[in-house]
Amino acid sequence: MARELDGRVAIVTGGARGQGRAHARALAAAGAHVVVADIADQIRTVPYEMPTEEDLDATVDLIRSEGGVATATVVDVRDSEAVDDLVQRTIVDLGGVEILIANAGICGFSTVAEISDEVWRDMMSSAGYGRIIAISSGAGRSDSMRRIAAWRPTTVNTPMVMDRRRWP
Numbered sequence: 001m002a003r004e005l006d007g008r009v010a011i012v013t014g015g016a017r018g019q020g021r022a023h024a025r026a027l028a029a030a031g032a033h034v035v036v037a038d039i040a041d042q043i044r045t046v047p048y049e050m051p052t053e054e055d056l057d058a059t060v061d062l063i064r065s066e067g068g069v070a071t072a073t074v075v076d077v078r079d080s081e082a083v084d085d086l087v088q089r090t091i092v093d094l095g096g097v098e099i100l101i102a103n104a105g106i107c108g109f110s111t112v113a114e115i116s117d118e119v120w121r122d123m124m125s126s127a128g129y130g131r132i133i134a135i136s137s138g139a140g141r142s143d144s145m146r147r148i149a150a151w152r153p154t155t156v157n158t159p160m161v162m163d164r165r166r167w168p
Helices: 018-029 053-065 080-094 117-141
Strands: 009-013 033-038 069-074 099-102 150-153 159-162
Touching (some): 009 018, 009 080, 018 053, 018 099, 033 053, 033 080, 053 069
Parallel strands (some): 009 033, 009 099, 033 069
Antiparallel strands (some): 150 159
């Protein structure tokens, strides 16, 4: 029985756990090959435990145990060259990128007046600029993403990009 996203390729940033893991599982359950990407490392300015490579591998193992197809990759969305490389590798290895969920982000726990410049830069480059980098890298490198037909924030402001011409 064909599933809605059979043959599609999706990248989910921030996919090692939490909301990103849920997105990755849902896409895989619908038939997409999901590239689960995460920094899988601690950022010095983040006051809570960041996802690890074990979390990233656990997400892929969970997807596979549910009958889905997924691969894991470590990427820091604050690094535009690393994101470009992720998109290019996905195109070469899997034939394209039809779906991108730019979910990566971190939180700060202080008032705007008290937040340091370093913490602000890390927050914005992962949650703000990181989304722009991921979307522009995908659009610039993938034929399917050059024809982006939708950019829609989910209820928790996670941008979801898809190519309507290839989406059923």
